[in-house]
Amino acid sequence: MNGGTSSSPKVSVVVPAYNCGSHMEKLVDSLLRQSMPAAQFEAVFVDDGSTDDTPARLDALAAAHPHFRVVHIENSGWPSRPRNVGVAHSRGEYVMFVDDDDWLGDEALERMYDCAVTHGADVLIGRMAGHGRGVPRELFRRNRFDATLANSPLIDSLTCHKMFRRAFLDEHDLRFPEEWPRRLEDHRMVVRAYLLSKKTCVLSDYTCYHHTRRDNGGNVTARLLDPTEYYAALRESLDIVDAHVEPGPLRDRLYRRWLRHQMLDRLRGRRMLDAPPEWIEQVAAEIRDILRERFGPGVAAGLPPTYRVVAHFAEGGRMADLRRFAGWEAATTAAARVERCALDGATLNLTVAGWLESDGRPVAVRRSDDRDLLVLPVEDVPPDLRDVTAALDRGRLDVVARRQGSNDEVFLPADTTSERVAGPHGTSHAVYRAAVAVDFRTVNGGRTAGTWRLKVRVNSAGWVRDVPLPLLVRCAADGAPPRLLDENAFFPRLRRAVRQRVPVGLAAFLTSGRRGG
Structure with missing residues (x-):
């Protein structure tokens, strides 16, 4: 391990890193800009056996910044083990999980920590902004200082990019699963955390986390989805809900989160049409089985109408109708x-x-x-x-x-x-x-x-x-x-102004292109 500070920090930022190279520069810059003093937080980078210059980059950062530390491990092939190792080496009162190609708002750690301490939160979720990828929307309409799965759309946010009280993680042995199946590892950890948390807060008045997708699709967790493994992991997420929530409206509502986003959304619009036909057949078969085996009629019945239609086709194995409906939706x-x-x-x-x-x-x-x-x-x-x-x-x-x-x-x-x-x-x-x-x-x-x-x-x-x-x-x-x-008013005025001030031929050339071209 390289780097280190002497006193216990308020926050430990845990970052799994694998062949990230220059992609981590935005994160590093954002950590160096934090309004929380450097002596009050640490960044624990866990290099998952990178084969590029990532280890050398991280070692140089740790040498230059005492609050940066690096742990090198053999390649595990998935973020779960690096995150768990990062927690084991962290010393903060709170642990914040960040991916190597994302970054933080300049005041994120200070605002999130202050909010968590003020309200005694076990889990604190900061508002997210998406860069080439979706993030929850409804959850961040307002601050929520006593959010539960019953009174708020917490279930919409199942990625691990949150702040957790370290004692809470240890008390309930909340770690990321390292065994097969590895997919949806954050879902299984986070949904347990929500169900066990005595206080969960949502900080919506400041953008804390910037969630990005690399141009080359090389995010840490970006891998080809194997339907068998993926839906085995989804079933384990449902098992966690079953262990903590009695049958009824709340359990059905939580189920709908996975039914909508991890199942039916894959059979809608361009997402279905652009997928390899053999692969989408496997996905549809897995979804059909889960619909028949795990979900009672109240689950799909609570979906919005268009989702109910897709669920009806999926459960009935109506692949041709799914494709026709997807083509229509793609144009919506x-x-x-x-x-x-x-x-x-x-x-x-x-x-x-x-x-x-x-x-x-x-x-x-x-x-x-x-x-x-x-x-x-x-x-x-x-x-x-x-x-x-x-x-x-x-x-x-x-x-x-x-x-x-x-x-x-x-x-x-x-x-x-x-x-x-x-x-x-x-x-x-x-x-x-x-x-x-x-x-x-x-x-x-x-x-x-x-x-x-x-x-x-x-x-x-x-x-x-x-x-x-x-x-x-x-x-x-x-x-x-x-x-x-008003762009509709601005560009005609611009064209008129150009025509009045330059020769006719040149004005025609300057104003003949497409708007914004």
């Missing part, structure tokens, strides 16, 4: 129009409407026996599965501000309504409307410096689709008065 997008937009001082006033489309046409329903039935491209789907009446009423339109560069995302407070709009041949479709009135200087806790792209998120009937708006909000500094840029 969100559409939106800005109905009002103005900046009154620092207050952004915005009204926007949004709806779902497939292949350029609104996703339609047809009224039958006082129910709205989804119009599908597949025959022989029971009306109860196509019934979206309640789902359309529960649907919503969120307005989201996303900061360029950092990818911080915040929900803007909005009043939402919905209506049915008549279409051709006796059909209709749902249109959602959101009205925003917010002092932009207060957005993101007042940390507003930068350029924010506004977009809308349509959430209806099991689909969640984003569509960017042609609106940018720019703040010169935190809390500074914002400036609003």
